[in-house]
Amino acid sequence: MRDKNPEKRIRILDAALKVFATRGFYNAKVSEVAKEAGVADGTIYLYFESKDALLIALFEDRMQRLIARANDEIARTEGTVLDKIRQAIALHLSLVLDDPDLAEFITVELRQSGKFVKEYDNPKFTEYLRIFRDLVLAGQEQGLIRRTVDARLVVRAIFGALDELLLTLSLTHRNRSVDLNATVDGLCDIFFDGIRARPAH
């Protein structure tokens, strides 16, 4: 189940992403994934236990890559913790253009996985959130981020906003061309400084 032909396993995962993203997990047929991968239906079952297991493996794989990329880009980013948060936000939103299938997959399918793929609590997702949380905590220690805000809440709020935006962008970017930079700047502006008008002083 594990090895055999690693390249074929990858082809199946790639195909699954494409098919699940376009048709949705429940509407997708295993035979469609097989066809897209250029493989026989039965071959899928030489590499994955079941359709559910394929879904989970796909999560693990893609989240792992996203985590690696995020850590990497954050490490590369010069500047304050706030700059690093901006970079993480930019990376997340860039998925719409970089990998639209992954964007749709994450925004739509991630929701159910926790709830309906039994006993799977999605550790990779938690790990991804931890990246943001660590940045916020570091910012608070450095005095760059207010200590009165709850880091956990900030992370949920930011991720929620990103997720919703990614979904909206995914569903509309066929038409309009998107200015991601403007969106990233706008979001950071909101989260960093709030929407309340400050009296001149």
Next chain:
Amino acid sequence: MRDKNPEKRIRILDAALKVFATRGFYNAKVSEVAKEAGVADGTIYLYFESKDALLIALFEDRMQRLIARANDEIARTEGTVLDKIRQAIALHLSLVLDDPDLAEFITVELRQSGKFVKEYDNPKFTEYLRIFRDLVLAGQEQGLIRRTVDARLVVRAIFGALDELLLTLSLTHRNRSVDLNATVDGLCDIFFDGIRARPAH
């Protein structure tokens, strides 16, 4: 299809909410909804065209109620536009305790509806977002909210945060008792004033 017995139609919708929320739309059987409603399987089809149509009708119905409640509570709320936004946030999050099934339904099923229930673009959802947008726009006209932020983006960010929070709360509140007020205050603090530490002056 429309009437016959309106009370029975309501029973079916209530049952559908319960079953869809606990098992998920795709895992839920029509026969389970029928059983929960105390009706025969075939009766469902006297009131709704199909399982999909039942899902959509459920959306319409529940979103309509939510919109009505939000408009009502906002109208009742004394104070500035920011106070009204706080009230709308509080209402949304209060679903976890008030109507946990509806909370799970909205957070999990709303995601797919746009994408997979064909040609259904969910006008009620748009209407719900408009409530927030109008508040933000009013706030900008009154000089209470910065004019430089994009109202549409603010609304998406707030709704995204609310949605994510509602999901998290739904999945965990079995264990911990939740302090909703603290969460609402925390969120408003973040969105109103941002997370950046302001230098003393």
Next chain:
DNA sequence: CAACGCTGAATGAGCGTTCATTCGGTTTCG
């Protein structure tokens, strides 16, 4: 030729939907 990866047609369980039948209520008629 043994072992193994792979194939894809066959299987059969699951489930949305249908429809012949039931039955409580209402109207018609003697």
Next chain:
DNA sequence: CGAAACCGAATGAACGCTCATTCAGCGTTG
């Protein structure tokens, strides 16, 4: 007024189709 005829909502067993999964056989390799 009582009975017969009718109505149509409700029922739930049965249908038929859709896949996830299996497995007997094929080609390939060492």
